[in-house]
Amino acid sequence: METNSTTGYQVSLPSRSYSSRLWQALRVIARNRLALMGLVIILTGLFAAIFAPYITTHDPFEINIPDRLQPPSRSHWFGTDFMGRDTYTRVIFGARTAFQVAIGAVVLGAFFGIPIGMLAGYFGRWVDSAFMRVMDAILAFPGRLLAIALVASLGGGLFSLYVAIGVNSIPSYARIIRGAVLSQKEKEYVEAARMTGETDGMIMYRHILPNCFAPLLIRLSLDFAGAILTESSLSFLGLGFPPPTPSWGLMLKEVSPFLELQPWAAFIPGLTISLMILGFNLLGDGLRDVFDPRQYER
């Protein structure tokens, strides 16, 4: 293990496969109690998202006006919302919505961010400057503002949420990859690889990318948390998913006029959002504590 002088991350030499690195990460998680808790929370959420129809009691869209705004009862474990829909069911399906958005947004961010970072770092000079300026422009907008603006233009719905949330994370991936590329670029094994005829693409994929595994994993985890938070915030503002989608943020929006009448319907979805975010944060922090103890950047 050496330490990458640019990003300060621990870096392994390029002989290990991706799967062995994944195993290493898992072992690290197992040792750190908080990270493990985070993983458990995430897996629970994922389970709920995948098996939602099998573990819920009602249809999330089934309206039942006479039964609206009921407190928790035997038939409605978390009570009902303002249209008589079962809160428990909608919360479980909300997990599905949350994960859908989060996965898409994060993948989008990484999908664009990683190549940008690679190209910027590898080819340097004006390519680097150009890309980094664009990254700076994205970063010039505080967190949620860009997402709001993008969603305002593109309208609601899954695809625009992907773009709105994903764009925000592109710079982080770009930076991580670029840093790794810059530090590894001059190393001997890269020279050796080039001399044996490997193309730039192969070099980047097989040698440089594996060394960013740890910081990428951390960033992925934290970005998931951010994506869930952003989606629920946007839905709360009415900019994300339209009704009657079971989205946690949207549920909170719908319940706000009836806050005093039915606090439960407001309490539970917010709690689940917090839990999911907490889970991803714990995982990301746990990984970070091991791979890079001195972390002062965002």
Add this chain to the structure above:
Amino acid sequence: MSSIHDNMNAKSSNQNALLEVRNLRVQFKLKAGILPAINDISFSLQESETLGIVGETGSGKSVMAFSILRLIPSPPGEIVGGEILFEGEDLLKKSDREMQRIRGRKIAMIFQEPMTSLNPSFTVGQQISECFRIHMGHSKRESLEGSQYVLNTVRVPSPRTMMGLYPYELSGGIRQRVMIAMALACQPKVLIADEPTTALDVTIQAQILELLKELQEKYKMALILISHNLGVVASLCNRIGVMYAGSLVELSGKTRLFTKPLHPYTIGLLRAIPRPEHRDQPLAAIPGSICDLLDPPSGCKFHPRCYKVREICKSDPPRLEKKAGDNQAACFFPGE
């Protein structure tokens, strides 16, 4: 002449001792187990006396120095036994408030690394003035004057300018002088110097030691000088204690220590000093290395490395006792 002198200064008698350490035991609770850093140490210090403590890394000499002022970091470390009597009162029984009044005022300490031991965000003048403000209640102006005066005493060039400088602007030697000035501000009765010259250049070392000697004589302070270097300690101290693996193995007058050392460890140390007249011969090092404190050898902790080890050494730990006049050693077979 010298032996009478030694005997007088080697009085480790209990009457009128300024500082007396009795059966001190200090432990560190680590994940791997409990580390006994200081094992039943006793010695005393008279007014204006100069005591040197030598030992290799891991012998516990710094821990002992910190214990006197109760500066041991307390989650892992803990003073678990003994007494430290200063002017007749047990320091280990004092409250934090009372200790604050003693630290810096009656007993002061200087440290090994002057760069990191000074606060980088405050000027020299500010840091020295603090001593006057806190301990003597001086006004701002008085303490600045006092600071300048004390900087002068430690022979710092242009004290007035120096007061406004930050630590990173000074050289190592000057920083150490500043530390000494800070320690002396309230004219303490005891000065503990923990490896004060180790981090400095050889030429500066000599200057600092010279300065310490001069100040000790001038203020009639008691001085405890800690070092791994016998030469440093020899130039300043009248009595020398040798520490090994958390215990005091020898406590003798200086001349006596160098001419007729008692404990085999001391003998080994002296033999290991490279001498130009022996340059054809291999260096005589002490075989082996310091024992694992978490799992020390039975009996005398030095026995695995001792050239005259006998059966009893492996079973019974020897105590520090007078073996030749007032000179003490912890060995069943002292002398060469």
Add this chain to the structure above:
Amino acid sequence: MLGRYIIQRLLHLIPVLLMVTIIVFLIVHIIPGDPILVMLGVDPEVGATYTEEQYQELQKMLGFDKPVYVQYFRWLMRLLDGDLGLSLQSRRPVMDILLERYPATIYLAFMAFITVILIALPAGTIAAVRQNTIVDYTAMGYAMWGVAIPNFWLGLMLILLFSLKLGILPSIGYESPFEYPFKFLQHVFLPCIVLGTSMAASVTRYMRAEMLEQLHQDYVRTARAKGLPPRMVIVKHAAKNSMISIVTILGLDIARLLGGSTIVETVFTWPGVASLLLEGIYARDYPIVQGAVLIIALTYVAINLFVDITYKWLDPRIKLE
């Protein structure tokens, strides 16, 4: 020299600012479909309920009849002139509306910032000093949850508790701090807490980490050896050295405050530019949307610049160069 650094940073900013304006400009242009129809509030599938005149007028006003780069250039020129167009709803100049509502956002952000400092710095310090005790665990628990709790949820819960159930704090509305200071404080209290919680949580964590590091430094040992009382050692000596890092962290995290303003201003009906943004979005009043985004982004850039400069100024090593 500090002056040179400032100039450097300003020059650096220009391309970034340019890109920001491009992005803001594009907000209108990436609307799928015909943006003018969208702004007229027309759903193309339902059918036309607008007149051709309205269409032309809007098109003219927004300059859509010209090619994109020309539009951008003209827009930029007008922007530099202070003309951000007219609100589609009220026909008032966007700039005027922005200036009216900007102070409220600033007051709120400022108060939230103070709250953060008042909570996070002592909490982080105490957690560090009493490491691994209940106090520490509580502070760290807060740090973890504070970042995870969505601010709109917290807002709703607090409103439920303090306004609806207990009735002691107002949940909506705003008073100017200069005319009615006490009322201002009453109104700003809940929004402040909500806005500040998340940032305070993460700053607490950094403060604790930083203090822990400082407390293990040699100079702290020297300070204690000098007989300084523990409060002085912590607050005067250790804290002073933490300040540089903390200021940087505070600056970097301000994004949270500005980003969260939209929600907090909406939940509490606080009349700032962030809620204006949302109102503009609902009403499809795109000039307003652009104006609000622009002003918030510029504020953010300005704050970052300020933090960078302050950081350089605080570091004593730079002072002397």
